[in-house]
Amino acid sequence: MYLEIPRKFGAIVHQAQQVARSVFRPISRKYDLAEHAYPQELDMFAAIMDGMNDGAADGGAGAGKLARSGGKPSEGNVNGTNMKTVLGLTELCWGDVGLALSIPRQGLGNSAIAAVASEAQLARLGNTWAAMAITEPGAGSDSAAIRTTATLDGDHYVINGEKIYVTAGERANAVVVWATLDRSKGRAAIKSFVVEKGTPGMAVVRLEKKLGIRASDTAAIRFDNCRVPKENLLGDPEISVDKGFAGAMQTFDNTRPVVAGMAIGLARAALEKTRELLAPVGLEPDYQLQTWQQPAVIRELQLLEAELEAARLLTLRAAWMADNGQPNSKEASMAKAKAGRVGNAITLRCVELCGSLGYGETELLEKWARDSKILDIFEGTQQIQLLIIARRLLGKSSSELK
Amino acid sequence: MTRDPIGLALSLMNRVAGQAWLDRLGLRPVVEKTAYQGTRAGFRTLALAGREFRRVNEWLPKQRLPAKAPADLFNLTLDEDQQMIVDSLHRFARDTLRPAAAAADEAATIPAGLFAAAAELGLTLYAVPEAFGGVAETASPVTSVLIAEQLAWGDMGLASALLAPFSVAQAITRWGSGEQQSRYLPAFCEESPPLATIAIDEPTPLFDPLKPATSATVTGSGYCLNGFKSGVVLGAESDLILVAAELHGRPRLFLVETAGTDGIRVKPDPAMGLRAAKLARLEFKDLRLPADALLGGDDFDYQAMLDLGTLLRCGLAIGSAQAVLDYVIPYCNEREAFGEPISHRQSVAFMISDLAIETDSMRLLTWRAAARAETGQSFHREACLAHLLCSEKAVAAGSHGVQLLGGHGFVREHPVERWYRDLRSVATLYGGVHA
Numbered sequence: 001m002y003l004e005i006p007r008k009f010g011a012i013v014h015q016a017q018q019v020a021r022s023v024f025r026p027i028s029r030k031y032d033l034a035e036h037a038y039p040q041e042l043d044m045f046a047a048i049m050d051g052m053n054d055g056a057a058d059g060g061a062g063a064g065k066l067a068r069s070g071g072k073p074s075e076g077n078v079n080g081t082n083m084k085t086v087l088g089l090t091e092l093c094w095g096d097v098g099l100a101l102s103i104p105r106q107g108l109g110n111s112a113i114a115a116v117a118s119e120a121q122l123a124r125l126g127n128t129w130a131a132m133a134i135t136e137p138g139a140g141s142d143s144a145a146i147r148t149t150a151t152l153d154g155d156h157y158v159i160n161g162e163k164i165y166v167t168a169g170e171r172a173n174a175v176v177v178w179a180t181l182d183r184s185k186g187r188a189a190i191k192s193f194v195v196e197k198g199t200p201g202m203a204v205v206r207l208e209k210k211l212g213i214r215a216s217d218t219a220a221i222r223f224d225n226c227r228v229p230k231e232n233l234l235g236d237p238e239i240s241v242d243k244g245f246a247g248a249m250q251t252f253d254n255t256r257p258v259v260a261g262m263a264i265g266l267a268r269a270a271l272e273k274t275r276e277l278l279a280p281v282g283l284e285p286d287y288q289l290q291t292w293q294q295p296a297v298i299r300e301l302q303l304l305e306a307e308l309e310a311a312r313l314l315t316l317r318a319a320w321m322a323d324n325g326q327p328n329s330k331e332a333s334m335a336k337a338k339a340g341r342v343g344n345a346i347t348l349r350c351v352e353l354c355g356s357l358g359y360g361e362t363e364l365l366e367k368w369a370r371d372s373k374i375l376d377i378f379e380g381t382q383q384i385q386l387l388i389i390a391r392r393l394l395g396k397s398s399s400e401l402k
Numbered sequence: 403m404t405r406d407p408i409g410l411a412l413s414l415m416n417r418v419a420g421q422a423w424l425d426r427l428g429l430r431p432v433v434e435k436t437a438y439q440g441t442r443a444g445f446r447t448l449a450l451a452g453r454e455f456r457r458v459n460e461w462l463p464k465q466r467l468p469a470k471a472p473a474d475l476f477n478l479t480l481d482e483d484q485q486m487i488v489d490s491l492h493r494f495a496r497d498t499l500r501p502a503a504a505a506a507d508e509a510a511t512i513p514a515g516l517f518a519a520a521a522e523l524g525l526t527l528y529a530v531p532e533a534f535g536g537v538a539e540t541a542s543p544v545t546s547v548l549i550a551e552q553l554a555w556g557d558m559g560l561a562s563a564l565l566a567p568f569s570v571a572q573a574i575t576r577w578g579s580g581e582q583q584s585r586y587l588p589a590f591c592e593e594s595p596p597l598a599t600i601a602i603d604e605p606t607p608l609f610d611p612l613k614p615a616t617s618a619t620v621t622g623s624g625y626c627l628n629g630f631k632s633g634v635v636l637g638a639e640s641d642l643i644l645v646a647a648e649l650h651g652r653p654r655l656f657l658v659e660t661a662g663t664d665g666i667r668v669k670p671d672p673a674m675g676l677r678a679a680k681l682a683r684l685e686f687k688d689l690r691l692p693a694d695a696l697l698g699g700d701d702f703d704y705q706a707m708l709d710l711g712t713l714l715r716c717g718l719a720i721g722s723a724q725a726v727l728d729y730v731i732p733y734c735n736e737r738e739a740f741g742e743p744i745s746h747r748q749s750v751a752f753m754i755s756d757l758a759i760e761t762d763s764m765r766l767l768t769w770r771a772a773a774r775a776e777t778g779q780s781f782h783r784e785a786c787l788a789h790l791l792c793s794e795k796a797v798a799a800g801s802h803g804v805q806l807l808g809g810h811g812f813v814r815e816h817p818v819e820r821w822y823r824d825l826r827s828v829a830t831l832y833g834g835v836h837a
Binding site for chain 2: 003007078079083289292317383391401402
């Protein structure tokens with residue numbers, strides 16, 4: 001048993017930290033204020049990241065490299081792509097969550113493609129920048145209730161419907177759209193389709209104005225008789241009660257630890273900044289077993305740090321399990337639930353501890369407290385994670401424990 | 403791979419069926435409704451016809467167990483021996499501790515034979531280096547934490563009693579001089595090892611273990627000890643007590659043998675929980691100690707001693723919280739209200755999810771701290787974080803447990819009210835433990 005970050009990931013963590021510090025932080029406030037402006041600074045960085053991945057002997061890291069679920073248990077102990085991606089995103093989000101979400105070719109759609117695409121699809125679509133379109137005006141956490149339809153017509157599927165909250169939906173080169181082949185067949189009929197930018201019938205109708213992560217574009221997209229080649233259906237086109245929806249949901253087992261990692265990076269940034277601001281007042285961290293005789297703020301910082309550390313270790317566990325081919329659905333949700341809630345609580349508390357300094361725009365603390373809320377919502381809300389965990393623990397189906 | 407020594411000792415256990423143990427060792431609730439009259443009883447002189455530890459003329463040089471080498475990779479897998487220890491102790495906890503726990507709590511006593519069972523498990527052997535008759539080859543705080551988790555899953559009070567002598571052996575191995583190790587450690591490897599404990603806590607609010615009010619002053623022949631200790635596990639039963647006291651402005655530990663001493667008075671100090679651990683209050687009044695009663699020399703580190711204790715305390719917390727989780731799952735699935743199991747309600751189910759999340763949070767924080775300690779890395783920060791998190795989450799786990807059972811949780815028919823009481827101790831006590 002050993003719970004330290006392996007030395008071999010030191011380089012990627014260091015690189016990501018450099019990017020966060022030198023690329024993201026200096027432009028963080030700029031794109032928070034200039035919502036919907038495209039952060040051009042990221043193009044060059046994306047090229048560097050592609051280069052790093054292509055050259056990596058161990059399979060690289062990033063959204064498009066996450067291990068494909070359902071693999072065979074590995075031989076021996078593996079610290080692989082899942083852990084590496086979590087570590088990288090943690091550092092990048094220490095810099096800025098909105099910008100990290102805007103890195104070309106690192107969209108959630110890329111993870112979906114990595115998780116369920118066939119080898120041929122992976123070769124064709126693996127290098128595109130793909131956003132993920134699941135949510136609809138009438139279907140949020142209840143993904144099975146989506147109304148967007150895909151109808152087979154010759155060699156094409158015809159997609160109709162409206163998607164909202166598509167992260168990077170305007171900037172990405174493609175969107176992975178969840179649609180149903182047959183609404184009467186329930187969740188088994190839900191499939192995902194890659195729709196490339198410029199396909200007639202697909203239009204971005206709106207960009208949302210948001211509480212946080214304003215550097216990241218969040219699009220509403222309408223599909224009007226949008227025809228996509230039938231090879232763009234990811235995975236198995238058959239409506240199978242066994243595999244259908246579960247296949248689509250598998251993506252989340254790999255992406256939830258990554259989103260948890262994002263919350264951890266953000267919260268760590270807030271804690272570090274708070275300590276930095278407190279130091280000149282003579283309040284330094286002081287780890288004690290008996291904490292009740294310390295100043296309230298020092299005890300609180302120790303507790304927040306403990307909560308953050310718990311979230312971090314739960315996240316590493318989930319990623320480690322994925323790297324080692326172990327089913328990790330429950331553990332991925334535990335990581336996401338814990339990191340989402342403590343990330344939000346920590347950033348909000350740090351604003352409070354720093355007073356008007358924390359609340360004002362001079363520092364980034366108030367921004368982080370706004371950014372952190374989304375991390376407890378997207379990729380499954382806190383409540384959805386608790387539901388998944390409870391069903392697994394209690395052995396309940398979704399019709400029993402609703 | 404070097405075989406973890408406790409694995410060898412524990413393999414003995416596989417030959418004995420759990421149920422048979424209960425009878426053979428007299429572990430069936432031998433409820434002695436006797437003298438545990440609590441705070442009303444006054445102090446009495448602690449006069450055990452206890453064990454005497456022979457001074458040895460030719461002692462061995464002090465032994466320090468080496469740290470393990472840090473691993474290259476993050477790894478949550480238990481090694482083969484750790485897994486075997488966990489499996490064996492889980493059976494012991496399930497078949498022996500759990501059935502005895504309610505009566506032990508009620509009678510505030512330890513079932514006769516339980517220490518013999520622990521001796522047969524070889525618990526203390528594993529705390530002692532080979533040179534002194536034990537089987538330990540490396541320091542292994544991780545394994546200690548795993549042991550505490552499993553025993554506390556059975557019952558935290560009984561686990562505390564079983565782990566107090568183990569902890570003393572650990573502390574002497576970790577900090578003792580060659581002379582002290584030669585005098586005390588072989589006894590812990592005998593067929594019936596001595597009872598022993600670590601007395602740190604004192605009866606004062608906001609007690610800080612770094613600042614004991616108990617004091618030691620230098621005399622011509624050694625030391626003179628004065629002060630009070632409270633919540634001492636096995637305080638009235640122990641042959642040997644490690645006592646925290648201030649010497650020259652710094653906290654130290656003193657080896658206090660209880661046989662034939664005057665200057666120690668004792669009275670029961672029953673508490674909210676951990677009743678089977680027979681907590682006691684001790685008073686030291688001009689207790690004369692020889693010069694070699696001061697534990698350790700230049701390499702003694704009081705903070706590290708407390709930090710290692712914390713790891714074991716956290717292990718106890720994790721085990722008991724896991725017991726709560728494992729109990730409420732079947733209960734909430736079976737208990738029906740409004741025509742269906744209460745586990746079908748999110749308000750119930752989400753509490754169970756939170757219990758699982760926080761129990762694993764406690765576990766991972768503690769494991770990380772222990773793994774750092776085991777590989778010779780700094781672990782003070784990690785131990786403090788684990789302690790604070792366990793302090794907060796352990797008490798919440800106890801509370802969730804009772805709440806989920808409702809009125810049934812409040813009555814003694816179910817064990818959760820006991821776990822609620824035991825779990826409150828995690829943030830409260832510092833003594834009796836050393837990983």
